Amino acid sequence: MSLQLQNTLSGKKEFFKPVNPSHVRIYACGPTVYNFAHIGNARMAVVNDLLVRVLKTQYKKVTYVSNITDIDDKIIDASKETGEDISVITSKYTEIYNNDMSALGVNLPDIQPRATDHIKEMIELIKKLIEEEKAYEKEGHVLFHVPAFENYGILSKRNRDEQIAGSRVEVAPFKKDPADFILWKPSPSPLPGWVSPWGFGRPGWHLECSVMSEKSLGLPFDIHSGGIDLVFPHHENEIAQTCSISENKHPEDFATFWFHNGFVNVEGEKMSKSIGNIRLVHELNKKYKGEVLRLTLLSAHYKQPLNWTEDIIEQNNKMIDRLYRVLLELSEVEIDSKIPSESIMESILDDLNTPKVIAKLNEEANDVSSASDERKREIKNNLLSAGKILGILENDPSSWLGYNQKNTENTEEIERLINKRNEARRSKNFNLADGIRNILKDKGIEIEDTDKGTIWRKSK
RNA sequence: GGCUCGGUGGCAGAGUGGUGAUGUAGGGGCCUGCAAAGCCUUGCACAGCGGUUCGAUUCCGCUCCGAGCCUCCA
Structure with missing residues (x-):
């Protein structure tokens, strides 16, 4: 009996074989902290928590890393809206996220790295990509040049030509290729940013996970996971970044298993702000x-x-x-x-x-x-x-079922009513007995007559 | 348009080349003064049409319907 998992990379269910059986390593792309987490975020957290629990039944040492994205345009927008400082927003929602997930029985990851703690490493990675001619600088931006990475699209099984044909992306004038994506972009004042060889700016979204997963787990690690929507472009771009330098040509040189959970829909529709059906x-x-x-x-x-x-x-x-x-x-x-x-x-x-x-x-x-x-x-x-x-x-x-909770304020009253009802029952005054039961019911108390006597529980 | 994944009983949701998934709701019964809880019992479910097969919900093909992705996204 051994673990099998659906591997997005092969599109098949495969037996899980760790790179190093004495230390299993897993990285899950975590939330961008600018708002309350919704039930879709929770599905990812719960599913990965489950996966880690299962791995722990099979392997002695498992390291689970899941990041916090604390620099992103959505956070900047939230800051503009609320007037709160970015760091205030991100630390507030990081804490809320962890508390909300904890309520769902999700254990904290072993490591929860933050993007803003890894800017230096991101800049280093960009430098390497430029050196190896996989990326280029233009007008203060640094872009990854997609045609320079031959395995692009291998995870999402996407063909470049088809992609361009159906593309609805606006092609920025500084892009050499429409599929090129941002590694670094300028941050004109007052936007948050860091000093870099390409001017004051901030990183693109995909970079952090390439950097933090490698730093915290080493390459290749076992499982790289996230929501199904991350397959493209996020994970594809991470692969492009990580696998176009040195000898890591194939996604397997990055992570052997790519693991994705499905979406949560709400009442048959996709959750979206415009529909207003987000479930927090x-x-x-x-x-x-x-x-x-x-x-x-x-x-x-x-x-x-x-x-x-x-x-x-x-x-x-x-x-x-x-x-x-x-x-x-x-x-x-x-x-x-x-x-x-x-x-x-x-x-x-x-x-x-x-x-x-x-x-x-x-x-x-x-x-x-x-x-x-x-x-x-x-x-x-x-x-x-x-x-x-x-x-x-x-x-x-x-206590789950709500039986005989001693700390309820009106315990005495409940028990007095139950005694009264039992007296009524003994004297066959069933109208009174049923009346009392209804009174209790209105108070949210359900009673059960068992062979050991009458017991009660909170009905909700 | 391209790619991917689906269509299973009122609802949710596994699975399988030939017996019952399971839960929840509903029906009937037992228990109970009546309830509650529990127990027992109950359902011509596999989108449609062809094909392969002794046999198909399961494999293959086509049709219809739905969902996701195609550079914001868990």
Whole structure:
């Protein structure tokens, strides 16, 4: 049993073979911090977090790097709009991003490099590219010359001629070739910038990831990942930058696996500012528990598009509640193993087939009612150990389900009403009993009469 | 126009050359004073048309429909 992943570079599912099995290295292109993260950003973070968790079940040492882009025209625009300093904006939204992702059970990357800390290295890379005649300076800009890199388009499987034919890009007059892209551009005052051999300016977007991934992981590393939309142009341009110097001619000399997650659509449409259907993680976190959102993000295979609706969040909420109910039922059961069954592990390792894993967890849950003690141990172990890899089922079942929460302000009143209702039931005054139940219901308290007495929980 | 990926039951979503995915919703039943929770049970689902095959939702071809990318994008 070993890990297989869809490799964008080959277009196929392949067995994962690390460059160095004693140290697996992965780089994910992270967010540009100028606004709250949306659920699409979260999908990338959750999927890569999952991938790292899975890698850690297979390899002793895994280093996960994911950057913060803290210099970009969008940040400059945000600064103009709000009047806040750029550094204020970027540190604010970096913190919010990390907190929002943490609520979804996303662990911090081992290294979270920032673009502005790597300007020197970017300038060095540009110098090399110019020396090797892969880039040229014109009117204060430095551009990468795409025809100078023969493997351009190999990742996105794009043919240059077709690309130009269908192109809707405005071709700047200083470009030698329409496909050439910016490595460095001038920053006229008051725009932020750095001193460089080509004047005061700032880097192009793609440069930072070439520089930071190499610096933090060394080349070649194992997995370079991001959202599917990054395949072109971002990753293609990174490859062009990194692979046109020295001996790194092929994307595999950069990273052996190129891993991309699909988009999140909202109510059937692409999220976009103009439609106004952006779903911010920050807002969703106020309404739903992090594990529910995480499970919903994992409810479709990572490379499929995911249609984000209220309905599927609710469906997944109910599903996870039920799994917690099973765990509650098994709370007395002792487990010894910490590894999921082979069948479950197989689905996880099969290109992170989370929907199948979730189906198998449900099958486990279905067995509980007729399970032997031995089987119960197995079920609990599978739920908890697979849950740990998926990043779900990590809460206390009783408090997740809202049972008998002692810290609720009106606990005394609730219990007084329950006692009163039970008295009414004993004297067969069912009208009164049902009346009291409705009063509790209005207070958001659901009651359940069990053979051990009446228990209550918060209904929401 | 070019490239890529899809169309599975009310909804979500895996998968497979020949048995049931799974969840959620709905139906029926058990339990309960009634509920809740739980349990049992229930669904002529694989876009259409051809082809290959003993057999196709699964393989091949065509048609129709949808999505993404084509230099802002997770």
